[in-house]
Amino acid sequence: MRSAKLYQYQLPMDSGVILRTQRLVNREGWVVELQDGDQKGYGEIAPLPEFSQESAEQAGEQAQALLEQWVAGQAIDLEKALPSVAFGLSMAELELQGGLPQAGNYTVAPLCSGDPDDLVIALNDMPGEKVAKIKVGMYEAVRDGMVANMFIDSIPGIRLRLDANRQWTPLKAQQFAKYVKPENRGGIAFLEEPCQSPADSLAFAQETGINIAWDETVRDEGFEVRAEPGVVAIVIKPTLVGSVQRCIELVKQANEQDLTAVISSSMETSLGLNQLARFAEWQTPDVIPGLDTMQLFLSQLETPWPQCKLPLKTLAELDVAWSK
Numbered sequence: 001m002r003s004a005k006l007y008q009y010q011l012p013m014d015s016g017v018i019l020r021t022q023r024l025v026n027r028e029g030w031v032v033e034l035q036d037g038d039q040k041g042y043g044e045i046a047p048l049p050e051f052s053q054e055s056a057e058q059a060g061e062q063a064q065a066l067l068e069q070w071v072a073g074q075a076i077d078l079e080k081a082l083p084s085v086a087f088g089l090s091m092a093e094l095e096l097q098g099g100l101p102q103a104g105n106y107t108v109a110p111l112c113s114g115d116p117d118d119l120v121i122a123l124n125d126m127p128g129e130k131v132a133k134i135k136v137g138m139y140e141a142v143r144d145g146m147v148a149n150m151f152i153d154s155i156p157g158i159r160l161r162l163d164a165n166r167q168w169t170p171l172k173a174q175q176f177a178k179y180v181k182p183e184n185r186g187g188i189a190f191l192e193e194p195c196q197s198p199a200d201s202l203a204f205a206q207e208t209g210i211n212i213a214w215d216e217t218v219r220d221e222g223f224e225v226r227a228e229p230g231v232v233a234i235v236i237k238p239t240l241v242g243s244v245q246r247c248i249e250l251v252k253q254a255n256e257q258d259l260t261a262v263i264s265s266s267m268e269t270s271l272g273l274n275q276l277a278r279f280a281e282w283q284t285p286d287v288i289p290g291l292d293t294m295q296l297f298l299s300q301l302e303t304p305w306p307q308c309k310l311p312l313k314t315l316a317e318l319d320v321a322w323s324k
């Protein structure tokens with residue numbers, strides 16, 4: 001006996017959250033609940049403005065249509081579904097089948113998009129391997145280079161993940177590299193997407209000895225996981241990539257080519273973020289995931305995130321947009 005529900009949520013964000021060109025005031029999305037007998041499974045469907053191609057409304061419509069089929073006992077084809085819908089529905093099915101292990105990797109790579117001093121404090125509290133993620137490409141490239149030096153010089157053993165989100169021209173990227181002392185370049189675990197084109201990013205890595213990672217490129221049409229000189233990692237944001245099965249395939253391909261696969265957030269609520277932590281522990285057990293985005297919210301949803309003190313909203317408090 002199958003039944004399903006689609007909840008609609010809207011959660012307020014911290015005032016400083018900017019996505020590319022727009023401020024994100026509220027995070028909007030859907031939570032799907034699948035039930036079969038006494039088993040339940042949940043999934044979050046939350047297209048990220050400025051990053052997803054689809055809107056929340058489009059995702060909700062498609063989710064409803066696919067849920068109608070699911071409840072009727074038909075197999076649903078997620079290959080052609082919108083990425084956020086494919087992710088949420090496949091996660092709910094996986095959880096329903098008991099296929100998502102409970103244990104999660106909640107060690108996040110602290111994310112710094114503002115004051116570097118805040119990050120130094122977070123890192124001093126971090127047990128074990130010290131990994132941090134810093135957004136670059138928003139101010140002067142020279143400043144970014146100096147910030148990278150500062151962290152590598154002051155925190156022994158640190159592994160920095162930098163993210164330029166394709167902001168730099170080859171010249172700007174060169175200016176950045178020039179300011180990172182040669183002996184510090186190994187302290188950069190990787191720099192995500194330095195340049196506008198993957199070809200320029202590859203050339204940058206090979207010229208500077210600074211390792212890079214693909215993030216946006218993973219979602220480009222026709223992308224294939226390929227080991228190339230200077231590339232060490234791929235970032236997988238399941239909400240933007242698609243089904244759990246597609247994500248697992250990417251992790252497998254990365255591992256086969258000795259590339260690190262980093263499971264990363266697309267600003268899911270605490271419900272989706274917890275599932276990503278569990279997915280990361282299961283599929284990429286030796287890699288610290290990129291999930292430090294709870295701090296961008298003003299509220300949690302249903303599942304608490306470890307150590308997070310934000311108020312918790314429950315699914316029971318949400319509107320049910322559709323059920324059958």
Ligand SMILES: O=C(O)CCC(=O)c1ccccc1C(=O)O
Pocket residue numbers: 048051109111133163165215264265266267289290291292293
């Ligand atoms: O990857 C992480 O560590 C955190 C997530 C993150 O940076 C991010 C979150 C949402 C949208 C884009 C990005 C990004 O990688 O630029």
Ligand SMILES: [Mg+2]
Pocket residue numbers: 163164165192215216
């Ligand atoms: Mg990125």
